[in-house]
Amino acid sequence: MVIQPEPKKDEIGALVTMLQRNDFEEKALIIADRGFESYNLIAHILEKPNADFLIRVKQSCSAMREVAKLPLCELDCNISFTITTTQTNEDKQNGYIHLQVPKKSKANSKTRRGRWDFPSPYPMKLRVCRFLLDNGEFETVATSLPPSFTLADIRELYHLRWGVETAFCDWKYTLGLVDLHGKSDAFAEQEIYASLTAFNFASRVCREVVVRQPKNGVYAYKVNFKMAVMLCKEFLRTPNADGETLLKEIARHTVPIRPDRQDERNLKVKGFAGFVYRVAA
Incomplete structure (x- = not known):
């Protein structure tokens, strides 16, 4: 368990810390919802023995560059790319994905944005699965599971996280x-x-x-x-x-x-709960 104060809340950093603390003696699958899409997190899981991941990723223009290039249809494919923290001419010619890392962000840094704990350049290979939901929308996940897990298996595994959510x-x-x-x-x-x-x-x-x-x-x-x-x-x-x-x-x-019941998410901005003081002159 990782405890973080509210202003410094970093769920991705907390998960990385939990990965570093644990040695998986048996096969483990890390299932994560939106918000955990991170090159650094994926690299940590790839480097961890006996650990696989299944993470929902964005599929819009703000998604990972290689994922955003894929057609918006059901698919199951492998993508390969290289992460780099430099912008040399050679990096640009090779089409490396540049990850802008702040100068103060070193290995194991607590800086959330642009954190990268691995050498540069770093080759990465993912399996991207996209399936059609009952409501007509698509859902995209990135995983390290082998092809023996079919697209239907991937969909069912990702759905299993709902019990944890509830x-x-x-x-x-x-x-x-x-x-x-x-x-x-x-x-x-x-x-x-x-x-x-x-x-x-x-x-x-x-x-x-x-x-x-x-x-x-x-x-x-x-x-x-x-x-x-x-x-x-x-x-x-x-x-x-x-x-x-x-x-x-x-x-x-x-x-x-009530099976298959879906309610529209009512997202509200959470205000600051301050303390009221009365000062007597």
Whole structure:
């Protein structure tokens, strides 16, 4: 786990740090959503033994130059290019991709933009997969997985990340981890692990709950996780509480499962939460 203060939030840098900390004894697949498209991150994963990546990349004019050149249709191809941090005539003649690195950005630097931790020039090879979604839009991912993984396999693997996304949503909002209540790293780490323990406990309890499904209902039903967390907290606070009673109580609170339901993302600018002071003259 990597803790970063809000003004210096760098998710790509945090993932690079986690890669450097871990030695993967078994095969591991790093699946990342938009926002993790980084030459430096991809190079770190390529250099890591037993690690592969599957990262969603942009497909517009702001995408990686070699990806932006590809036609907007379903495809599965390999692209090769070379990263360089210099702009010599030889680099330009060879068509190298120039990565503008600030002078203060050295290896393992904390500078987010233009960070590059490897020699220059650096050859890179990616597999780019683009598939058509049910809504008629295309989705593009870059991966290091071999051709034995078909385009359908790549699509299914990327879709598996959604369970992690929903788990983080429950962890942040249902467990109340949106805001931390301490300033020190130790206190923040303690609060994160406490919330994670409560999340795992409630999730494990929910797996044991038997939900009765209506015989002629339109939807199937599942446990209301928000209510389950509240009931689990009350269970832990109550001495000599009965586990069977907890399972029955959770089973009373259910929500319908609506497959393929999509809501338009309502993006709002988050304002600064300042402190109000009253000064008496």
